[in-house]
Amino acid sequence: MSKSPISTPTPTLAMSARATETTPPIGAAHDRVYRQLRSRIMYGDIMPGVALTLRGIGKEFGVSMTPARESVRRLVAEGALTMSSSGRISTPELSNERIEELAALRALIEVELASRALPRAHMALIERLQAINGAVAEAVAHRDAVSYIRTNLEFHRTLYLRAQAPAMLAMTETVWLQMGPTMRALYGRLRRTEPPQYHRLIIAALRAGDEPGLRLAVRSDVTMGLRMLAS
Amino acid sequence: MSKSPISTPTPTLAMSARATETTPPIGAAHDRVYRQLRSRIMYGDIMPGVALTLRGIGKEFGVSMTPARESVRRLVAEGALTMSSSGRISTPELSNERIEELAALRALIEVELASRALPRAHMALIERLQAINGAVAEAVAHRDAVSYIRTNLEFHRTLYLRAQAPAMLAMTETVWLQMGPTMRALYGRLRRTEPPQYHRLIIAALRAGDEPGLRLAVRSDVTMGLRMLAS
DNA sequence: ATCCGTTTTTTGTGATCACATTTGCCGTGA
DNA sequence: TCACGGCAAATGTGATCACAAAAAACGGAT
Numbered sequence: 001m002s003k004s005p006i007s008t009p010t011p012t013l014a015m016s017a018r019a020t021e022t023t024p025p026i027g028a029a030h031d032r033v034y035r036q037l038r039s040r041i042m043y044g045d046i047m048p049g050v051a052l053t054l055r056g057i058g059k060e061f062g063v064s065m066t067p068a069r070e071s072v073r074r075l076v077a078e079g080a081l082t083m084s085s086s087g088r089i090s091t092p093e094l095s096n097e098r099i100e101e102l103a104a105l106r107a108l109i110e111v112e113l114a115s116r117a118l119p120r121a122h123m124a125l126i127e128r129l130q131a132i133n134g135a136v137a138e139a140v141a142h143r144d145a146v147s148y149i150r151t152n153l154e155f156h157r158t159l160y161l162r163a164q165a166p167a168m169l170a171m172t173e174t175v176w177l178q179m180g181p182t183m184r185a186l187y188g189r190l191r192r193t194e195p196p197q198y199h200r201l202i203i204a205a206l207r208a209g210d211e212p213g214l215r216l217a218v219r220s221d222v223t224m225g226l227r228m229l230a231s
Numbered sequence: 232m233s234k235s236p237i238s239t240p241t242p243t244l245a246m247s248a249r250a251t252e253t254t255p256p257i258g259a260a261h262d263r264v265y266r267q268l269r270s271r272i273m274y275g276d277i278m279p280g281v282a283l284t285l286r287g288i289g290k291e292f293g294v295s296m297t298p299a300r301e302s303v304r305r306l307v308a309e310g311a312l313t314m315s316s317s318g319r320i321s322t323p324e325l326s327n328e329r330i331e332e333l334a335a336l337r338a339l340i341e342v343e344l345a346s347r348a349l350p351r352a353h354m355a356l357i358e359r360l361q362a363i364n365g366a367v368a369e370a371v372a373h374r375d376a377v378s379y380i381r382t383n384l385e386f387h388r389t390l391y392l393r394a395q396a397p398a399m400l401a402m403t404e405t406v407w408l409q410m411g412p413t414m415r416a417l418y419g420r421l422r423r424t425e426p427p428q429y430h431r432l433i434i435a436a437l438r439a440g441d442e443p444g445l446r447l448a449v450r451s452d453v454t455m456g457l458r459m460l461a462s
Numbered sequence: 463a464t465c466c467g468t469t470t471t472t473t474g475t476g477a478t479c480a481c482a483t484t485t486g487c488c489g490t491g492a
Numbered sequence: 493t494c495a496c497g498g499c500a501a502a503t504g505t506g507a508t509c510a511c512a513a514a515a516a517a518c519g520g521a522t
Contacts, residue, residue: 028318029476030475030476053504055502063476064477065504066478067475069504070304070475074304077308077309086484087483088484089504098398101396101399108339108340109339165332167333168335170310171402171405174402178398259504260506261505284472285473285474286472294507295506296474296507297507297508298506318474318514319514320473
């Protein structure tokens with residue numbers, strides 16, 4: 001088969017070999033790359049302004065440029081990455097105005113999500129929130145910025161999942177994604193050991209079925225992160 | 232071109248020929264395709280559930296599958312298109328629950344945008360809004376669904392641009408994009424000749440500097456479209 | 463006429479290549 | 493020491509191809 005003297009480039013076996021080699025679980029390659037990059041960005045593994053390249057991404061995940069390009073295109077569409085006019089890729093460096101906007105969006109949407117989740121909140125949910133909140137406190141005690149971001153977002157996501165509002169949740173997660181690298185940069189130089197006080201207010205309001213209190217607690221928790229922005 | 236008897240793929244001249252042929256203005260091919268498809272979807276040129284193919288898009292815009300794929304990937308990320316599990320592409324068919332969610336998001340964000348635009352609203356802006364509103368009335372008189380959607384969104388966008396909040400505006404436009412085909416389907420079977428009454432309330436509130444009135448008017452205008460959803 | 467199996471066509475995915483442009487680097491000169 | 497110019501490396505873009513899976517078209521048997 002090596003002959004085939006004419007025409008066809010025959011890049012055949014490369015793919016089939018790879019197919020049996022790197023896809024034991026399931027899933028399209030571009031989607032796998034997308035999800036991993038998204039996780040890294042949302043949870044603050046990458047600092048703002050860091051440059052990425054398609055060939056670098058492809059090499060790291062063992063794929064060609066094509067799936068790397070598609071995942072990057074998707075992340076750019078969601079605001080998780082920015083592209084310069086010449087197409088260079090990097091994590092976004094947000095201006096103070098944009099941070100304020102994103103915080104306002106978080107306040108708007110997350111208050112609504114919490115409000116919708118309130119009538120559906122059972123005891124099991126509240127206990128799960130308390131467990132997650134323990135992990136948050138531990139992360140802040142260890143001054144682990146990445147763990148703090150991850151557990152904090154898990155706390156909010158667990159609550160909002162009860163709202164049964166997937167479009168709103170997706171929009172909120174997009175905001176989180178855009179703030180990921182910036183939050184890492186901010187929390188990275190943070191020197192506080194306080195446990196998350198507003199999270200306890202949220203849990204208390206959930207217990208009491210107090211909707212105005214819940215709205216206020218969520219809004220406070222979201223905008224508190226904005227407070228430490230003295231740059 | 233079918234000949235090329237030997238080896239090298241040599242797809243050389245195709246690109247340079249195309250470069251001098253279809254790019255008189257400027258811009259990357261995938262971005263051009265993206266913008267045109269986005270316009271069609273947002274303004275209701277395409278009905279819900281319509282299937283698209285990468286090869287078809289490529290042929291229509293005179294490009295290969297690669298830019299078509301990237302533009303589609305971006306639109307899928309924004310919720311303007313949906314992909315089945317096997318990768319087939321179509322415009323979304325929204326459930327009633329999702330329509331309600333998107334309308335609630337519009338209400339939340341657009342009220343905030345209008346509120347932020349209010350202190351910046353000058354006389355020139357109000358006059359421009361009135362002019363656009365005339366076009367809206369004309370479109371609804373002619374029962375032209377596409378023109379109605381386009382001018383109506385232009386009315387809102389013109390107001391919100393004054394808010395100086397690009398992230399919020401982008402998020403709102405994403406919601407519009409997701410509702411585009413569905414709005415077309417709804418307004419298409421609409422038989423009303425009423426001019427847009429809530430738009431006049433918005434303009435009046437802007438004139439009076441009445442923020443609560445403006446918030447109420449915008450919320451009413453946005454959620455009114457939801458009212459005619461008897462399906 | 464209808465249903466089921468097979469075959470053909472369609473369609474998305476991923477890899478590879480050529481190319482243009484931009485970025486970075488290094489040396490030369492003032 | 494710094495600036496400028498030119499060369500080399502790196503990078504995104506788009507086209508093309510092979511392939512697998514899914515959809516569609518087809519045909520025969522009941």
